[in-house]
Amino acid sequence: MPARPWRRAPASYSLLLGCLLCLAFLTLLQTGRAAAQAPGNTYTVQAGDTLASLATRFGIPLEELAAANNIADVNVLYVGQILNLPGGNASRPGAAARPGDTIRSIAEREGLSALQLAALNHTAPTVRLFPGQPVHRPGDIPPPATALRFGSVQIVNVPQSVVQGQADWLQVEASRPLPLTAHWNGVPLGIRPIAIRGEDGTGASRADTVTVWGGYIPTTALMGPGVFTLSLSYVARSGVTVTRTFPVQVQDGLFPYQQIDLPPEKVGLLDQELLRSELDHLWTIWSRTNTPIQWRQPFRLPLPSAFPMTSPYGARRSYNGGPYSSFHSGQDFAAPGGIPVVAPADGIVALAEPLTVRGLSVILDHGAGLFTGYWHLREMLVAPGALVEAGDPIGLVGTTGLSTGQHLHWELRIYGLAVDPMSFLTKPLFSLLP
Ligand SMILES: [Zn+2]
Structure with missing residues (x-):
């Protein structure tokens, strides 16, 4: 039995404390488009992989790869296993096209998937490349993409990397009002104008007026790891x-x-069917991106810190020996019934109603596509449309809906994707805002 590089929780029914609902519907939430399966210094095992094929692909001696992962039997690998890649990237020279090369020929030479390589390089497998043209391979660190300009877009601030389950911020400055759209891994981002610089106060536009656009870049616990594409588009005057x-x-x-x-x-x-119909109902709320940003400060905890955190966001779950295809979509807190739950940040109540699976539920809209959710409440203390400030009570801890014990499940969604709410307690995401 190989040693595993992570902490394995005991197989136990008690893990479900309160969060039975986290079971199957989570798989519906995944973007499921993690085609660009690329390691930083790790690699997640895919169906069909063997340790020997991965050793060849990454140019690492088989014994070294096995030793780096405490693998005693090189024939035992399983899908989802995360491998450490010793010395992987540092020793590998950058790839460049040779005369006559296509993505397909490079893929064959390097033992890579042609489709994957084509996706990484935003081209088709059969397109002839220029000799010397740089080719990004899985595991290559993407070049910095900050302060780039194209057309009327003057500055694009894109993070170089984001940790799974966390969110970052995209900011764009344009010299004129543009119908700008952004997509992240194929999912539309709720990018919107957040400020105008250089306005003279009369409403007349000046040559140096700049429109600042901003939007979240969310990831989930099951997105990647790998290189994903963020695209920006606008329709030019032509x-x-x-x-x-x-x-x-x-x-x-x-x-x-x-x-x-x-x-x-x-x-x-x-x-x-029940899971799906409730989820469809919630998606009508989570997909709203046109509300103003309500918050500036880091979030506070929804319960006093004395109450212990139990099941964490992102725990990958296998049920009855199945694949690790779902994850816990929020952070659980153990607290007795009746303890007040408070708003972690300013927001507007987007939902306060009983749901079959989630029980009495409150959703707060913090603006521009960011929502927090509170499930299994005993009582709701707010009504839809109400403005709340950080610290305002919004409900009482309970065990309503599909829950097996008193607890709070706290969830954070951006454009509907479940992001780790705890990462918002400290993260100065809005330090970028003007
Ligand atoms: Zn939970």
């Missing part, structure tokens, strides 16, 4: 759509893995 793409590395978040054995009689509890 009517032509101008697009530019930027690579962003999503780094491994190193989440715990949990195996959970559900007794057969509990499996039927999670009616897929």
Whole structure:
């Protein structure tokens, strides 16, 4: 039995404390487009991989790869296993096209997937490359993509990397009002104008007026690790759509893995239709991006810090020996029923109603596509449309809905994607704002 590079929680039904609902519907939330499976210094094992094929692909001696991962039997690998790659990137020269090269020929030479390599380089496998043209390979660190300009877009601030389960910020400055759109891994981002610089107060536009656009870049616990594409587009005055793409590395978040054995009689509890219809209802809220940003300060905890945190965000879960295809979408806190839950930041109440799976629920809209959710409440203390400030009570801890004990499940969504709420307690995401 090989040693595993992560902490394995005991297989236990008690892991489900309160969060039965985290079971199956989470798989529906994944972007599922992590095609660019690339390591930083790690690699997540895919179906069909063997240790020998990976050793060849990354140019690492088989014994060295096995030793770096405490693998005693080189024939035992499983999908989802995260491998450390000793010396991987540092020793590898950058790739450049040779005369006559296509992505396909380079892929064959380097033992890579042609489709994956084509996606990474934003081209087709059969397109003839210029001799010397740089080729990005899985595991190559993307070049910095900050302070780039194209057309009427003067400055683009894109993070070079984001850790799985966290969010970062995209900021763009343009010399004129543009119908700017952004996509992240194919998902539209709620990028919006957040400031205008150089306005003279009369409303008349001046030559040096700059529109500042901003938007979140969310990741989830199951996105990557790998290189993902952020694209920015606008329609120029000529009517032509101008697009530019930027690579962003999503780094491994190193989440715990949990195996959970559900007794057969509990499996039927999670009616897929029920899960899906409730989720559809929530997506109508989570997909709103046109509300003003309500918050500036780091978030505070929704409960006093004396109450222990239990199941963390991002724990990858396997049920009854199945694949690790879902993760815990929020942070759980153990607290007795009736303890007040407070708003972690300013916001507007977007939902306060009983839900079948999540029980009595409150969702706060913090603006521009960022929402927080509070499930299984005993009582809701706010109504939809109400403005709340950080620290205002919004409900009481309970165990309503599909919950097996008194606790709070706290969730944070950006454009509908579940991001680690705890990362917002300290992160000065808005230090970039003008
Ligand atoms: Zn939970």
